[in-house]
Amino acid sequence: SAKARAPTKRIPKTALAPKTPRSRKPTDRGTATVKAAYLALMAAKPEPQGQPLVWAEGRQALCETLPYFRSFQGGGHTSDGTALGFMFDRHCSKHDYIDSTVVIARSGGGMKLDEETGERVQAEDQVEKHQVRAVRDNIRQQNPVVLIVGNGNPKCPSKIPHRFAVLDWFKPTHVWSEKSEGKIIIRYRFEKLNSKEPSWWTPKDYRVISSGIVVQSQFSHNYRINRYELPGIHGFVTHFIANRTVQQEAGGPDEMWTEMQTADTGLRRGSKPKGDEEYLGRQFMVNYGMPYKFITAATFRSFDDACNTIKAARSRLNWAQRYVNPGVCKDFNEVLAIGYFEEQSINYHDDGEDGLGPTIATLSLGYPAWMSIRLKHNHYLGVTTGENPVDEPPMPGCIEYQERRKAYDEMQTIEDKKERRSKLEALSAKLGLKSKPVGRQHAPDALKLHLGHGDIVIMHGEDIQKFYEHAVSPVGKLRFALTARHITPEHLTPEERMVYVVKEDENVYDGSAIV
Structure with a gap:
């Protein structure tokens, strides 16, 4: 027989507790706005210049195939205290960074889902655990890791053609802690092991800034290297931004800066005729190697008599021009050293004199300066x-x-x-074109570079000197600019030629000592 059911008591509606408002889930309007912005960001990315050698459309296939990444849930894989691989997908820190050769990313752990936005946020301070200790050990043992990126990573500079793709082998270089939005997070910095090989994830199309200048950025040999292509001409400007490792390397900018102040480099105030009198220029300068017919006469000296800084600058600038323009230009045979004291500057001018090669390179030492480039x-x-x-x-x-x-x-x-x-x-x-129009009479600056200690600037192309001009305004007490050129001997008159022989560059600097 059927079991008798217990009687149920009907509860009147008036006795029911009032309904609490439904909490907004991550699928509601707040998240929709975030998701729309995220999708727009991903859709706007350029295509990569190449294709990955290793990729997968699913995480299981990736983890079951690759020996260096077996983490089915986490973002890092370690084994026996050694870090082997890392994956960086959608949920990353706003300060994460990826370019052609450098990746900066947060360590894993301590995140939760934000109910208002649907985004994962840092909920608690990160502490050093086995993964962080493994990365530190990799740095000590110089063991590389493999980096993998997901196609949802907003920091990747180009579109990822598969769900997951292996970037390359990277060497971990730094581990540090920082505070972000009130929480302590641990961050890693990785540098591509072979920086000379093209990175497939580099954007196919370069970034264009507001003035129409196309800029390509990369990190190599401890320099941030920005290459600017000016519109309408054949040529470019490349800015090597030195970091502390470059500045402090043996024989590098720090030692050069000291020697320029302590050694007898021959720096003198040049003179120029004005009527029946000779006037001294403001800057202190000296010319080594082939004579450069500057607006103010400078002292000419042989590289044999130069201090280490002059020779090292020539070699470093030769390396820099070969790096950005391999096999195109002749080595520099002249270095002009100029000392700038407080409030001294050089107004707009070009370096397009007859007899000069198409490339000019400058090494900055000491206090910073602003370099401005504009149309003539x-x-x-x-x-x-x-x-x-x-x-x-x-x-x-x-x-x-x-x-x-x-x-x-x-x-x-x-x-x-x-x-x-x-x-x-x-x-x-x-x-209504006039040489003195009402309003602006000079072109606005097309490009403005902040030159720091140890930075290198290369201008390549005759068109740059023909159509553009540049000015340099130092900021601080003392700055030295060592500028190298290739001067064709045939353009010198017999009276202008030197009595010494300009030898080839004997200091073979290749930038690899600090890589």
Whole structure:
């Protein structure tokens, strides 16, 4: 027989407790906004320049195949106290960083889901556990690790073509703790083991900044290297930003800085004629190697008589130009050393004198300086100071660029100089081009670089000197600029040639001593 059911008592609706508002789940409107922004960020990424050699569409396939990553849930894999591999996917710190050769990431652990946004956030301080100790041991033992990235990582500079992809072998270089949003987190820094090999995840398209300048960044030989391609010309500017390892290396910038102040480098105030008198320039300078006909006459000396800093600077700058332009340029045969005291600067000028090679490189020592690069006055305005129209390709960023460029392209079939000049004069009148217009008379700075101690700047290409000019304004008490060029002997008159022989660079600096 069926069991008798216990009687149930019906509870009146009035006796029910009022409903509490439903807590917002991570799928609600707050998370939708975050997710939309995240998807937009991922969709805007450029394609990578290559393809990964090792990849997987699922985590299980990845972990069951790779001997260096068997972590089915965590972001790191260690074995017998040695770190073997790390995976970095969507949930990362806002201060994480990935480029072609360097990865900075947080250690795992201590995170929870934020109910308002659906994002994982740091909920508690991180402490050093076995994984961190393993990374520190890798650094001591110089053991590399494999880094893997997921296609949900917002810090990766390009789109990842698979769910998971192996980046490459990396060497861990630093472990440290820092406070972020009130919580202590532990961070790792990894550097690609073979920085000379192209990184497949490097963006195919370079980043374009607001002035139309294309910039490519990388980290190599302990320099942050930014290469800027100016619009409308063939050429580039490369800025090597030195870190403390570069500055403190044996024979490096710190020792150079000291020697420039203590050794007799030959720095003297150059003179220049003005009427019947000789006037001394503000800067102290000395020229080594081939004579450079500077605006202020400098003392010429042989590299045989140079101190270690001058020789080392020449070698370091030769290495830098070979690094950014391999097999293209001749080695430098001249170094001009200039000392800047407080409030001394060099106004806008170019280095396009006859007889100079297409590459100029400068090593900065001491207090920092600002280097500003802008279009020359006549190319910016379209007319010379004598109100004559400029018959050269208009540069992006100049006044009335679109109209001038269209007219210039249409004139390329005209060979008669008088007819070309007539059309250019008509265009100048139509557009109201003047050498002293109302308002801005000089082009705004297209590029401004902060030059620190040990930094190197390379300008390559004749067009840079033809269309652009640069100025340097030091900030501080004392700065030395060591600038190297290749000067063609054939452009020197017999009176200008030196009595000594300029030998080849004997200091073979290759940048590898501190890698």
